[in-house]
Amino acid sequence: MNKIKWFKPLWWVLHIVAIASVLWIGHSIQF
């Protein structure tokens, strides 16, 4: 997997998008 050239940028993009999304979900959910 690490052999793929674009693996590192993809890794960063996924982590930033995931953190932002989960942060927003935690922020917006009000039961």
Place this chain on the structure above:
Amino acid sequence: MMKKRIRILLILGLFFASAGGGWFHYAYHPYAKTGYGWVPFIVGLLSLLVVPILFYFRKTLNLAYLINGFSVIIGTITMAHFSLQISGLWPDILILWAKFAIGRAIFCLEVYPMDSNPHVKGWNLIRYPQLGFWFVHLAAWSLVYFLGQYLWR
């Protein structure tokens, strides 16, 4: 041949579990009512229509395994939050983890030879695609969710 049949049966298992779960959710909170109602709606659609197809093809197996695992994690966190604040959904969380097990079963069926017994050691235990990877991400997502809930106000 039998392997292919088992894979299709497991994919069907995922499909039916997602259909039941999606139906439940739609009855409880239609997506348009609140902003976050979109979360179970979109995740439900993904796991009902997209994940089974991705699991079917070897090329998209990793993507299916990832989406399936993370959909279980976000469901666990949000339903645990609901359980602690409103009323217990713990049985539903347990049912959700059946989907995780099925997803991992499809993954292992494809990736590992039937009679293999891989010994993973050290850091590799918490790296993709091992189970530790999922425990680490469950903890990390819980933390980020918690920060959003209590600090971003």
